[in-house]
Amino acid sequence: MGRTIIDKLWAEHQVADLGDGTSLLYIDRVFLHERTGSVALKELAAAHRRVRNPEQVFCTMDHIVDTFPGRGDATRVPGGTAFITETRAAARAAGINLFDLGDDRQGIVHVVSPEQGIALPGVTLVCPDSHTCTLGGIGALAWGIGTTEAEHALATKTLVVRRPQSMRVRFEGTLAPGVTAKDMILKLIATHTAAGGVGYVIEFAGAAVRSLPVEARLTLCNMGVEFGAWTVIIAPDEAVFDYVRGRPYAPQGAALDQAIAHWRTLASDADARFDRELLVDCDTLAPQVTWGTSPQHAAGIDGIVPDPATESDAGRRQSMQRALAYMALTPGTPLAGLPIQAAFIGSCTNSRLSDLRAAAALLRGRQVAPGVRAICVPGSTQVRLAAEREGLHEVFLAAGFEWREAGCSMCFFAGGESFGLEERVVSSTNRNFENRQGPRTRTHLASPVTVAASAIAGRLADPRTLASRG
Amino acid sequence: MEKFTTLTAIAAPLLRINVDTDAIIPSREMKTVSKTGLADGLFAGWRYRTLGSRDEDPGFVLNQEPYRRARILLSGANFGCGSSREHAVWALAEWGIRAIVAPSFGAIFQGNCVRNGILPVVLAEDVVADLAHQVSADPAARLVTVDLGACRLTAPDGGTHAFAIAPADREMLLEGLDAIALTMKRDDEILAFQARDHLRRPWIYLGEVVRK
Numbered sequence: 001m002g003r004t005i006i007d008k009l010w011a012e013h014q015v016a017d018l019g020d021g022t023s024l025l026y027i028d029r030v031f032l033h034e035r036t037g038s039v040a041l042k043e044l045a046a047a048h049r050r051v052r053n054p055e056q057v058f059c060t061m062d063h064i065v066d067t068f069p070g071r072g073d074a075t076r077v078p079g080g081t082a083f084i085t086e087t088r089a090a091a092r093a094a095g096i097n098l099f100d101l102g103d104d105r106q107g108i109v110h111v112v113s114p115e116q117g118i119a120l121p122g123v124t125l126v127c128p129d130s131h132t133c134t135l136g137g138i139g140a141l142a143w144g145i146g147t148t149e150a151e152h153a154l155a156t157k158t159l160v161v162r163r164p165q166s167m168r169v170r171f172e173g174t175l176a177p178g179v180t181a182k183d184m185i186l187k188l189i190a191t192h193t194a195a196g197g198v199g200y201v202i203e204f205a206g207a208a209v210r211s212l213p214v215e216a217r218l219t220l221c222n223m224g225v226e227f228g229a230w231t232v233i234i235a236p237d238e239a240v241f242d243y244v245r246g247r248p249y250a251p252q253g254a255a256l257d258q259a260i261a262h263w264r265t266l267a268s269d270a271d272a273r274f275d276r277e278l279l280v281d282c283d284t285l286a287p288q289v290t291w292g293t294s295p296q297h298a299a300g301i302d303g304i305v306p307d308p309a310t311e312s313d314a315g316r317r318q319s320m321q322r323a324l325a326y327m328a329l330t331p332g333t334p335l336a337g338l339p340i341q342a343a344f345i346g347s348c349t350n351s352r353l354s355d356l357r358a359a360a361a362l363l364r365g366r367q368v369a370p371g372v373r374a375i376c377v378p379g380s381t382q383v384r385l386a387a388e389r390e391g392l393h394e395v396f397l398a399a400g401f402e403w404r405e406a407g408c409s410m411c412f413f414a415g416g417e418s419f420g421l422e423e424r425v426v427s428s429t430n431r432n433f434e435n436r437q438g439p440r441t442r443t444h445l446a447s448p449v450t451v452a453a454s455a456i457a458g459r460l461a462d463p464r465t466l467a468s469r470g
Numbered sequence: 471m472e473k474f475t476t477l478t479a480i481a482a483p484l485l486r487i488n489v490d491t492d493a494i495i496p497s498r499e500m501k502t503v504s505k506t507g508l509a510d511g512l513f514a515g516w517r518y519r520t521l522g523s524r525d526e527d528p529g530f531v532l533n534q535e536p537y538r539r540a541r542i543l544l545s546g547a548n549f550g551c552g553s554s555r556e557h558a559v560w561a562l563a564e565w566g567i568r569a570i571v572a573p574s575f576g577a578i579f580q581g582n583c584v585r586n587g588i589l590p591v592v593l594a595e596d597v598v599a600d601l602a603h604q605v606s607a608d609p610a611a612r613l614v615t616v617d618l619g620a621c622r623l624t625a626p627d628g629g630t631h632a633f634a635i636a637p638a639d640r641e642m643l644l645e646g647l648d649a650i651a652l653t654m655k656r657d658d659e660i661l662a663f664q665a666r667d668h669l670r671r672p673w674i675y676l677g678e679v680v681r682k
Contacts, residue, residue: 415498
């Protein structure tokens with residue numbers, strides 16, 4: 001029987017078979033950030049354990065740092081400065097690679113990682129951050145772990161992992177203009193729930209995935225964890241190999257040729273079997289927007305707020321009722337047209353150059369509606385610099401957006417900067433949980449183009465109704 | 471790590487699906503670079519009336535007697551989904567929770583539990599609902615027993631439910647093992663793997679000499 005891409009990568013990284021479906025897996029790269037990596041480095045040092053291969057460990061500052069122009073170690077997050085300074089000291093002591101404030105490689109960990117060629121096809125990469133699954137977009141077997149497991153990976157170059165079941169999700173068809181990878185993943189989660197992928201490692205495949213540019217694949221995989229998956233992966237192809245070429249930590253010359261020859265073998269065989277298969281039809285897909293407090297609470301922008309009374313499952317019904325109360329929404333209300341107070345473009349989901357270009361194409365020559373606070377936070381310093389070289393920052397600023405330094409920013413509220421009490425925000429981020437973006441903030445997840453169209457309208461709006469001025 | 475063998479305790483029902491780690495410990499409650507000092511912030515958004523306050527909402531289950539002394543939490547599917555923050559587990563442990571019974575768990579959270587002496591027990595939704603129903607009649611007297619050695623949960627009415635757990639996780643909890651120390655015993659295997667792998671995938675090894 002044929003082997004899946006996951007079978008191949010598992011075998012390639014297995015140091016020891018521990019029985020009962022559990023393996024000691026070799027970990028090629030570890031990435032840390034100042035929020036959770038700080039604790040891992042500190043605990044490891046306290047236990048008098050050293051980082052085994054510091055050359056293959058990386059750390060960036062993204063979660064706690066401010067994103068205001070001219071920022072330093074001071075942050076609006078109470079106690080936040082200690083996370084920055086302690087991470088810096090621990091990273092230096094451990095001898096790992098640090099992308100500090102002021103370093104032009106700094107940025108959100110999952111944006112920096114492929115951008116620098118640290119995440120590569122076929123590598124195992126872990127990070128104490130749930131959105132590490134993003135890197136499946138370039139064919140890495142990458143997953144989020146806790147702090148204790150991060151210590152294990154740092155100290156031993158391995159992790160003890162029980163093999164999850166396998167699933168393949170095929171996204172077939174062609175996306176209509178204005179419909180994006182973000183809409184594909186929200187549709188999958190809305191259809192099969194936020195627990196639909198629990199217990200699975202998932203390959204995303206199909207014609208709609210194949211035709212996505214690499215950055216969009218990273219967006220698609222980013223929310224694999226919001227589907228409950230252990231992780232997700234897309235088989236690397238020529239688009240990925242072209243993307244990797246010339247990246248600072250990627251192999252060069254003959255070494256790259258050798259690597260690509262190997263990477264070409266990393267695809268599921270035609271007769272490979274998965275424990276479960278799902279299909280998402282992309283031909284009829286509309287831009288998605290969430291109406292509740294779980295990513296599974298999503299619907300087409302041309303849809304309405306659903307009625308909990310029509311939900312037969314008691315748990316889901318109660319979850320919907322709680323969500324509608326939190327979001328101050330009434331069943332039957334059209335989603336397009338809901339007034340918003342803020343718009344946010346950023347996060348490891350949607351803050352790459354292609355996201356900013358797509359949003360700017362709608363914002364060019366237009367204005368954010370009066371009373372709407374709009375913020376754009378590039379995902380990395382490299383993204384910001386590239387955007388500025390193209391003049392995109394001028395488009396955002398002219399439209400009325402704030403233009404920030406790179407970081408996670410207002411994807412979550414850590415006690416510092418936030419959206420206002422009960423404000424309704426349309427956001428290109430990944431989590432619409434209660435209080436996630438601020439005190440009782442009402443988050444509507446959407447793609448960057450839906451956020452841009454909504455910012456202009458001052459209401460949730462369908463990006464397909466605005467002509468691009470790209 | 472504290473061992474887990476058997477536990478007989480008050481069980482608190484929090485029957486919501488998709489309880490995320492942002493709800494378990496909001497980011498704003500993670501104030502220091504530390505694994506401790508987190509119990510106060512547990513479920514802060516639900517436990518307290520206003521953000522940042524310590525003004526308890528009497529409607530929240532863990533603010534009610536005798537659930538304040540609960541050591542077992544009963545919850546809905548996908549408990550602990552979302553952020554990887556191990557602070558969620560540290561906060562639960564520090565508050566006093568030693569076992570969580572739910573139809574499913576977020577993968578990272580489940581792993582974090584096992585590494586911190588908390589037992590995640592997977593049981594069907596109707597079983598968890600029935601446990602919650604049984605307990606609520608007299609929570610202080612109608613206790614739940616979890617026996618990890620036998621992989622069996624006993625309900626207040628004496629009914630028993632077998633549960634599955636990965637053998638490695640079970641052993642780690644039963645013995646209170648240090649996973650890093652265990653793996654370090656395999657150092658020779660790791661070095662041998664690196665030597666083989668370096669020939670096969672040299673581009674992985676960033677400018678370093680593999681130790682022989």
